[in-house]
Amino acid sequence: MKTALGFLVAARRCEIRDLEQLTLTCELVKIVSELVHCFQRERGTSNIFLGSGGHNVAAQRQACIAASVSVEAQWRAWIDPLALDGVCGSGGVRLFTHIALVxxxxxxxxxxxxxxxxLQCSTGHATKLYNRLIAALLGLVFEAADIATDPTVSRLLVALFNLMQAKEYAGQERAAGAAAFALGKITPEEVQALQALIDLQEQCFQRFETFSAPESLQQWQALQSRQPLVELERMRRKLMAGLPTGQRDGTLAQSWFDCCSLRMDQVHLVESHLATSLQQVCAHRISASQAELEDHRVLLAALDSLSEITAPPVVLMPGDCLAAAPDTLLTGDGMGPRVMRSIFDSLQIQSQKLQAVSEELAVVRGALEERKVIERAKGLLMAHQGLSEEEAYRLLRQTAMGKNRRIIDVARAALSMVELLPVRS
Structure with a gap:
């Protein structure tokens, strides 16, 4: 019959398998971060190229495409084995679905x-397709955070996702501004969209700071002081004030692109550091779990060597009740009491660990759940009102501001009224 200690050994083995799978997922996330960065630069140069009628940044755009193709090949090489052996843990279905979308x-x-x-494509159409591809890649990072069972890794994945999402909004701002400067015009609707992108960046940066590790946060704060924020704000005001229709300015488009790119490259440094930290945390967790597994095996061997233990069964009691269990349960002579005391302590530590993990994961899951609700509300508005994704979010945001409520509350209210909304014919 399996003892309590035997099941602790099995639990450690399961934990190690989960962490090994999580390590693979973090490797995938690191490659995704590089691929997103490449596509963001390609999108920006493509908009300048289109807006200038093919006269500007042609060589720079080709260099960006070459970099994208190179990293894409690495990503494809990494995912190919997954399709053969199906290794992706309990969240494999969701990860595989997002890989298919990518x-x-x-x-x-x-x-x-x-x-x-x-030159057979508009800047709007090109931006839309690049945005969709990058959104699918970011979906991989979100799913990795959502299915992670280790709270420390999950927090870091949430921080990384929000940092990458903030950089993507910054990239969309870069692409839209580059197109506007290159074309020499910007509409009031485009100005509103730019303002929304700026607000979204700040929200994601704040969530990143909430969940980030101290060392990543210090690096982020140090880099912020070196970002070209003054120049960025000056050019933002120029865009927000509107541009003289038809007066193309390739110099301004390039200056805007370079300014935004410097900022995004610095954000990417933090991204890369955080992705590497994730792998290190996984390696440390695996090492610690393997040490615990070896300790349990030693105890199990000692327990098997005992010829007779007269103690009654050790019962795992929840919460503080376990800590109050009397030592009188641990009877016997020689090795017996020490072995049983060690087993009892292992059970108590595991119980406390599971409680801490559950509480920590609940905090992380709350942040992820808010995004899911907002995404569902956006989808609802897109389906029933015929809005684009940007328009749907803008409507949620404007409604929240008008009613002085949080956007998550407005999203929940919208979902609660789904049965009352008319279906588009």
């Missing part, structure tokens, strides 16, 4: 690039 977007890229090169 692959679909990648399959559309060659045609998009050819259309841009031939």
């Amino acid at each position: 692959l679909h977007g990648l399959d559309e890229l060659p045609k998009l690039r050819a259309d841009i090169q031939a």
Whole structure:
């Protein structure tokens, strides 16, 4: 019959398997971070190229495409074995689905690039397709955070996701501003969209700071002092004030792109550091769990060597009740009491650890759940009101501001009224 200690050994083995899978997921996230960064630069240069009628940044755009193709090849090489052995842990279905979405977007890229090169594509259409592809890649990071069972790793993944999402909003701002400067015009609706992107960046940066590790936060704060924020604000005001229609300015478009790029490159440094930290945390967790597993095995061997233990069964009691269990339960002579005391202590430590993990994960899951609710509300408005994703979010945001409520509360209210909304024909 299996003893309590035997099941603790089994629990450690399961924990190590989960952590090993989590390590693989963190490797995937690190490659995704590089791929997103490449596509963001490609999107920005493509908008300048299109807005200038093919006269500006042609060589720079080709260099960006070459970098994207190189990192994409690394990403494809990394995911290929996953399709063969199906290794992705309990969240495999969701991760595989997002990988499929990314692959679909990648399959559309060659045609998009050819259309841009031939100037047969608008900046709006190109931006939309790049945004969709990057959103699918960010979805991989979100799913990794959502299925992670280690609270420390989960917190870092949430921090990384929000940092990457903030940088993506900054990238969309860069692409939109580059197109506006290159075309020499910007509409009031585009100005509103830019303001929304600026607000979204700040919200994501705040969530990143909430969940980030101290060393990553220090690095972020140090880099902020070196970011070209004054120049960025000056050019933002120029965009917000509107541009003289039809007066293309390739110099301003390039200056805007370079300013935004410097800021995004610095954010990417923090991204890369955080992704590396994730792998280190996983390695440390695996090492600690393996040490605990070895301790349990030693105890199990000692227990098997005892010829007779007269103690009654040790019962795992919840919470503080376990800590109050009397030592009189641990009877016997020689090795017996020490072994049983060690088993009892192991059970108590495991109980406390599980409680702490549950509480920590609940905090992290709360942040992730808010994003899910907002995404569902956006989808609802898109389906029933015929809005784009940006328009749907803008409506939620404006409603929240008008009613002096949080956007998550407005999103929940919208979802609660789904049965009352008319279905578009």
